[in-house]
Amino acid sequence: MNPIPPHTVPTEADVIVVGAGLAGLVATWELLYADKRVLLVDQEGAASIGGQAWWSFGGLFLVDSPEQRRLGVHDSIELARQDWFASAGFDRAEDYWPTLWADAYLDFASGEKRAWLHGLGIRFFPVIGRAERGGYTALEHGNSVPRFHIVRGTGPALLTPFVTRVRQAVQTGQVTALHRRTCSPVSPHTSTDACWPSPSGPAPN
Numbered sequence: 001m002n003p004i005p006p007h008t009v010p011t012e013a014d015v016i017v018v019g020a021g022l023a024g025l026v027a028t029w030e031l032l033y034a035d036k037r038v039l040l041v042d043q044e045g046a047a048s049i050g051g052q053a054w055w056s057f058g059g060l061f062l063v064d065s066p067e068q069r070r071l072g073v074h075d076s077i078e079l080a081r082q083d084w085f086a087s088a089g090f091d092r093a094e095d096y097w098p099t100l101w102a103d104a105y106l107d108f109a110s111g112e113k114r115a116w117l118h119g120l121g122i123r124f125f126p127v128i129g130r131a132e133r134g135g136y137t138a139l140e141h142g143n144s145v146p147r148f149h150i151v152r153g154t155g156p157a158l159l160t161p162f163v164t165r166v167r168q169a170v171q172t173g174q175v176t177a178l179h180r181r182t183c184s185p186v187s188p189h190t191s192t193d194a195c196w197p198s199p200s201g202p203a204p205n
């Protein structure tokens with residue numbers, strides 16, 4: 001399989017984002033606010049933008065939310081941390097970064113996450129689910145209280161603000177979207193030469 005010939009790929013970008021799923025779209029969204037030019041590469045065609053999140057239920061992890069309080073669910077960052085760490089069982093040297101990530105995400109989920117999403121137009125059903133339900137105490141595996149906040153409109157509605165912003169940036173040239181390109185593992189030296197036509201071949205974007 002041949003790499004994409006360099007002359008067919010724009011090389012002027014500050015950042016290459018591999019994957020136009022929710023993670024790649026949110027990363028691109030953040031980069032746009034930092035005024036960066038982005039090359040967004042995905043192995044699938046343009047119709048598959050959003051990846052798994054498009055098919056998802058849009059259930060989001062929030063801690064001590066207004067929805068929980070309205071339903072009489074008593075939650076806190078301490079309880080959520082206890083649940084998370086009881087499930088994860090972080091006890092190895094290589095768990096250092098996952099532990100820091102878990103703490104950062106707990107701060108986010110009990111802090112700015114809901115307001116940030118609300119500001120993007122995302123709303124929640126008033127009923128909260130209990131996915132990843134564990135035992136019924138905080139010392140067993142899983143969530144000891146309901147935390148699965150379902151986005152109105154499910155996965156596609158969760159994607160909408162990010163897809164909309166990224167598509168606008170494609171129009172203005174701040175983002176270049178390359179579809180049906182499969183990238184090899186990323187290193188600090190990754191360039192578009194590391195992205196190859198997907199087995200089914202490049203499709204028109």
Ligand SMILES: Cc1cc2nc3c(=O)[nH]c(=O)nc-3n(C[C@H](O)[C@H](O)[C@H](O)COP(=O)(O)OP(=O)(O)OC[C@H]3O[C@@H](n4cnc5c(N)ncnc54)[C@H](O)[C@@H]3O)c2cc1C
Nearest residue numbers: 019020021022023042043051052053056057058059182183
């Ligand atoms: C049916 C379903 C329901 C779900 N419901 C929920 C839910 O309610 N709540 C919840 O929290 N989670 C849910 N999930 C899980 C959640 O949707 C995913 O964890 C999340 O969307 C993953 O996002 P991502 O961007 O990390 O990965 P992905 O969505 O998998 O995106 C990765 C992208 O990268 C591209 N890619 C991968 N490798 C390469 C490569 N080498 N080169 C180029 N491109 C590449 C892929 O084509 C893809 O577009 C659900 C998932 C499914 C399938």
